[in-house]
C-alpha cells in the first residue's frame with residue numbers, strides 16, 4: 032500500500048513537471064507556430080542565474096526561487112526579441128530550426144563561459160526533505176511539485192479566461208491577424224506568451240535544481256524533449272492536451288520503472304518513446320488535438 | 331475623413347490593386363463594388379495595415395497613417411470587419427465583445443456598450459456564454475460587426491457583410507448598417523450585393539482588376555454605359 | 565527574354581522525352597559532384613595523412629548531409645533523428661564483420677549467434693543496409709502520417725530510442741565503450757566513389773516524378789491532395805531513401821575508422837550536419853555539398869582555436885563550446901537572413917547553364 036501510494040506520488044510529481052514544461056511549449060506554439068527547442072535553455076539560463084547568484088553570495092532560498100522564475104521569463108522574452116522575431120512570419124520549419132540553433136548556441140555558451148562540467152548548487156537543497164505523515168514518508172519536493180504545478184496551472188487558466196491579454200492569447204492561437212484588428216499589439220501578446228512560457232520553465236528549473244543540487248549545460252534539453260513528446264501525444268498546440276500529455280508521460284515512466292526488472296532499467300526512456308510513438312499510430316493528431324497542419328499560420 | 335492616394339498592392343508578381351485613389355467624407359457611407367478578385371479585400375486590408383501596400387498614401391483625419399502599424403490604426407479610430415467575419419470561434423460571444431473593446435480604458439462604458447448590443451441582437455444575448463464558433467453565419471456576422479463597434483471607431487470598413495447569408499438576413503444586416511449611418515458613423519462598405527449596398531450609399535466606387543472604373547452617386551451606375559451589368563450584374 | 569523562351573521550349577521537350585530528362589539530371593548530379601571529386605583528388609595526391617583522415621570524416625558528413633537533404637529538402641519537414649540511421653549502419657557492419665578474435669574481447673555474449681559469426685565486409689554492408697531499411701520503413705510509416713511538427717518530434721524520439729538501445733543493450737552493442745576491431749577496408753577512393761553515387765542518386769530522386777510531387781505537396785498540401793498526389797507514400801519513400809544513404813555513411817565510417825561508439829551518432833552529429841545543410845541550402849543537392857565543404861573547413865579552423873592556440877608566444881586557454889556556438893549562430897543567422905542558404909534554389913549545373921547562356925548572348 033505504502034509502495035503503491037509512493038509510486039502514485041512519483042507519477043504525479045513527474046507528470047506535473049512535464050506538464051509545466053509542456054504547457055510552456057504549447058502556449059508559444061499555439062499563438063505563433065514556433066516549436067521552441069530553446070525552451071530547455073530557458074530552464075538553463077534560469078538555473079545558471081541561481082548558480083551565479085549563489086556563487087556571488089546569495090543565501091536566501093526564497094530570493095533564489097524568485098530569481099529563477101524572473102530570469103527564465105526575461106530569457107524567454109530576450110530569445111523572442113533577438114532570435115524569433117525575425118522569423119515570426121516564416122514557415123514552421125524555419126522557426127523550428129532557428130530555435131534549434133538558439134538551443135545549441137546557449138548550451139555551448141554555458142560550456143564556454145562557465146564550464147562543461149556540472150556545477151554544484153546547494154541553495155535550494157532545503158526544499159528536498161522527507162516529510163512524515165504518520166507511517167508515511169514522502170518527499171517534500173514531490174508534494175511541492177504537485178501543489179505548485181496545480182496552482183500554477185490554475186492561475187494560468189484564470190489568466191487566459193479572465194484577463195483581456197489572456198483572451199487575446201487564446202484568440203491569437205487561431206487568428207492572429209484579427210487580434211491585431213482589435214487594436215491589440217501583436218508584440219505585446221507574443222511577449223506575454225513568452226513571459227508565461229518562461230515563468231513556467233523557471234518554476235520547473237527550481238524543482239530541477241532542488242532535486243539534482245547541480246547545474247549543467249544540457250540541464251533542460253532532455254526534459255524539453257520529453258515535454259515535446261507530451262505535447263505531441265496531447266495534440267500539438269492544445270494547452271489542455273499539453274497538460275494531459277505531461278501527466279500521461281509521468282505515469283508511463285513510473286509504470287515502466289515499476290514494471291521493468293532492474294537490469295533493464297536503462298531501457299525506460301526508449302520504451303517510453305516507443306509507447307508514445309505507438310499511441311501516435313492510432314491517433315496521429317494526438318489525444319486532444321485538432322490537426323495542426325504544416326503551415327497553419329495566418330498573416 | 332479618409333483619403334487614399336495612388337494605392338498599389340502586390341502579392342509577389344500579382345498586382346491586386348493598381349493606383350487606386352478614393353475619398354470617404356465624414357458621416358458618409360461609401361460603397362466599394364466590384365467582381366470577384368477585383369482587389370476590394372486587398373484595399374481594405376491595406377487600409378487596416380494587415381497587408382503592406384507597395385506604394386500609395388493613406389490619410390485619416392489629416393494624419394498620414396501609411397506607415398502606422400495595424401494596432402495603432404485601430405487606436406486612431408479606424409477598424410474593419412473582415413471578409414468571412416473571422417470571429418474568435420474558440421471564445422464565447424461575451425469574450426469576443428470584450429476583445430473588441432481591448433483598447434478602451436472605461437470598463438463602465440464597455441459594459442454599457444455590451445448591454446446595448448445584446449439588447450439590439452437578442453440572439454447574441456441568448457448565446458452570450460457559448461463558443462462563438464457555434465453561432466449561425468448571420469449571427470456571426472452580427473457579432474463581428476458588434477465586436478468592431480466595441481472599439482468605438484470613427485470609421486468602419488465592412489468587407490462583404492452579406493457573404494454567404496440568406497437574402498432575409500442580408501436585408502436585416504443592411505438595415506442595421508443604415509442605422510449606424512444615421513447615428514453618424516462613417517462607413518466604407520465592400521459588397522458584391524450591389525442592390526443592398528446602394529440602399530444607403532452616398533457615393534459608389536467600382537473597381538475591377540485592381541483599377542478604379544467608375545465613381546459617382548449611386549444613380550450614376552444605372553445609366554452609364556451599362557456599368558452596372560458589366561461589372562456587377564443583378 | 566529569349567532565355568525565358570528557351571526555357572519554356574525545353575520544358576515540354578523534357579516531358580516528351582523522359583530519357584532526356586533523366587540524362588540531364590544524371591549529368592546535373594555529376595556536375596554537382598565535380599567539386600567533391602576535385603577536393604578529394606587533391607587531398608589524395610598532395611595532403612599529409614592527418615588531412616586525409618579529416619577528409620574521410622568530411623566525406624562521411626557529406627553523405628549524411630546529402631541523405632538528410634533527400635528527406636528535408638523535398639518534404640520540407642525537419643528531421644532531427646537521421647544520425648540514428650548512421651549509427652545503425654555503423655553498428656550493423658561492426659557486429660557482422662569484426663573478426664572473431666576481436667569479438668571475443670568486445671562482445672563475447674552477443675545473442676543470436678553474432679558472437680561466432682564473421683562475414684565479409686560487402687555482405688555485412690548489405691545486411692546492415694537491409695536492417696537500416698527495415699527500421700526506416702517502420703519508423704517512416706509513423707512519421708509519414710504525422711503533420712510536420714509532430715513528425716520532427718518523432719524523428720527525435722527515434723534518435724533517443726536507438727541511442728538508448730546502443731547504450732543499454734551491452735551484449736550486442738558494447739554500450740558506452742568503443743567498439744573496435746572493425747576491418748578498415750575503406751579509403752579515400754572508395755569514399756569518393758560512394759559520394760558521387762549518393763549525390764547522383766539524391767539528384768535523380770529530386771528530379772524524378774516522386775521528388776517533384778513531394779516538393780509540390782510540401783508547398784501546398786491541399787492543392788496537391790486535390791491532384792491525387794499521395795503525400796504520405798512519397799514522404800515514406802524519401803524517408804527510407806534518406807535513411808539508407810545515412811546508413812551507408814555509417815557503414816563507410818565504421819570501415820575507415822575501425823572504431824565506433826554511440827556518442828558519435830547522437831546530437832553532435834545532428835548539430836553538425838544540420839548546420840551544414842542549412843548553410844548550404846536545403847532545397848538543392850548542390851546546397852548540401854556546398855554546406856559540407858564550407859563548414860568542414862570553417863569548423864576545422866574553429867576547432868584549432870578551441871583547443872587552445874598559441875598566438876605570439878601566449879598560450880590561450882581551451883575554449884570548449886566555441887565550435888558549438890559557431891554552429892548555432894550559423895543556423896540562426898541563416899534562418900533569419902537567408903533561409904534558402906548559400907546556393908538558394910538552383911543546382912550547380914542549372915546555375916552554370918544560365919551563366920553560359922547569358923554570356924553567349
Ligand SMILES: Nc1ncnc2c1ncn2[C@@H]1O[C@H](COP(=O)(O)OP(=O)(O)OP(=O)(O)O)[C@@H](O)[C@H]1O
Nearest residue numbers: 341344346364365366367368369370371372373413
Ligand atoms: N495573400 C494573397 N496572396 C496572393 N494573392 C492574393 C492574396 N490575396 C489576394 N490575392 C489576389 O489578389 C487579387 C485580389 O484579391 P482580393 O481578395 O483583394 O479580391 P476581392 O475583390 O476582395 O475579391 P472577392 O470579391 O472574391 O472577395 C486576386 O487575384 C487574388 O487572387
Ligand SMILES: [Mg+2]
Nearest residue numbers: 370371372413
Ligand atoms: Mg474580398
